[in-house]
Amino acid sequence: EAAMNAAAHKELMGSRNSFPELPMVNYTSQYGIGCFEGLKAFPQKDGSLKLFRPDLNALRFRESMEGLKMPGFPEEKFLAAVREIVKRNENLGFRPEYQNEWEKDNFLHANSIYIRPFSWTEGGIGLNLSSHPYVVIITTPVGSYFDPDASSKAITTDRVRATDHGTGWIKCNANYVIPTLAKKEAMAQGYMEAIFLDYKEQKYIEEGSSCNAFFLLKDGSLVTPALENRILNGINRRSVMQLAKDEGVKVEERRISIDEVLSEAVECFVTGTAAGVSYIESVTHQGKTAVFNNGKIGEFTANMLHTLKGIQYGAEKDRHGWMFEV
Ligand code: PMP
Numbered sequence: 001e002a003a004m005n006a007a008a009h010k011e012l013m014g015s016r017n018s019f020p021e022l023p024m025v026n027y028t029s030q031y032g033i034g035c036f037e038g039l040k041a042f043p044q045k046d047g048s049l050k051l052f053r054p055d056l057n058a059l060r061f062r063e064s065m066e067g068l069k070m071p072g073f074p075e076e077k078f079l080a081a082v083r084e085i086v087k088r089n090e091n092l093g094f095r096p097e098y099q100n101e102w103e104k105d106n107f108l109h110a111n112s113i114y115i116r117p118f119s120w121t122e123g124g125i126g127l128n129l130s131s132h133p134y135v136v137i138i139t140t141p142v143g144s145y146f147d148p149d150a151s152s153k154a155i156t157t158d159r160v161r162a163t164d165h166g167t168g169w170i171k172c173n174a175n176y177v178i179p180t181l182a183k184k185e186a187m188a189q190g191y192m193e194a195i196f197l198d199y200k201e202q203k204y205i206e207e208g209s210s211c212n213a214f215f216l217l218k219d220g221s222l223v224t225p226a227l228e229n230r231i232l233n234g235i236n237r238r239s240v241m242q243l244a245k246d247e248g249v250k251v252e253e254r255r256i257s258i259d260e261v262l263s264e265a266v267e268c269f270v271t272g273t274a275a276g277v278s279y280i281e282s283v284t285h286q287g288k289t290a291v292f293n294n295g296k297i298g299e300f301t302a303n304m305l306h307t308l309k310g311i312q313y314g315a316e317k318d319r320h321g322w323m324f325e326v
Helices: 001-015 029-033 052-068 075-089 101-105 173-188 233-246 258-264 297-314
Strands: 038-042 049-052 114-121 134-142 152-158 193-195 212-215 221-223 252-253 267-273 278-279 282-285 288-291 324-326
Touching: 001 052, 001 075, 001 101, 029 114, 049 075, 052 075, 052 114, 052 233, 075 114, 075 134, 101 282, 152 288, 212 258, 221 233, 221 282, 233 252, 233 267, 233 297, 258 288, 267 297, 278 297
Parallel strands: 152 193, 152 282, 221 252
Antiparallel strands: 038 049, 038 114, 049 324, 114 134, 212 221, 212 267, 267 278, 282 288
């Protein structure tokens, strides 16, 4: 791919610039034109590795590229390349370091292999779009995303990560500038995560810096904010919604205001490939704090965590066919 693209770029540069020797500009680093994915391969008891729902990452990657007006990377190529890179790195290994039985049961420190496909494009010095993107995939072993010994408190931010007609629904590089700042600000105040509210009214929950939010309410229903073309359509979000429905829980995708969270929520957690299912002990908004389940992981959240991780590590039956052989 890269060799083909390099030739195409040369052609493009030659036709656009009177000085073809001028260096090409990496649009991705200059203008934020790029997108990425994050997915994981999980070690199984028999020593093999299995990918969690890579078909959905392949689809979202294509849609992100198309959303950025680049040619979409074909899904079958994505899957083949991901499999290949995992195979070549399968010795990255499984090194569980459990502190106690609960962590062991919940695979809390179990390693997995994180896979990060991303695109970048190059072209002339001006603002433009290249029709010849490169796709690169890197991989690394990872443990838990949130420090299990640190606070799991969240705080709302008044920064805005997505607006209507923007790129919030795309896994686009530029989207991560504001969340990175908001997360840093939250952490500087002793919180684990920043929660974004809608940009119009600063009233309704949107998502975390790189995770989706869930609230179990007093009436037993599970609520997650509706996508509304601004929130990333998380693969773990969809998976947890399915697992909750399997348990007979009423699941609602709708607007949920911060006031409703402060008065009605009994459990809160965030989901994501990196975050898995991570419980949130409290949410603070403009000086008001709601503490959930006395700051401990709630029964429902623990059940979702256990079930999802169980499927991923092969301890539970893969009842929905989510795990793909490498
Ligand atoms: N929202 C944002 C902004 C994210 O970056 C992520 C991580 N990809 C998520 C939600 C969770 O998505 P997923 O479950 O597909 O990892």
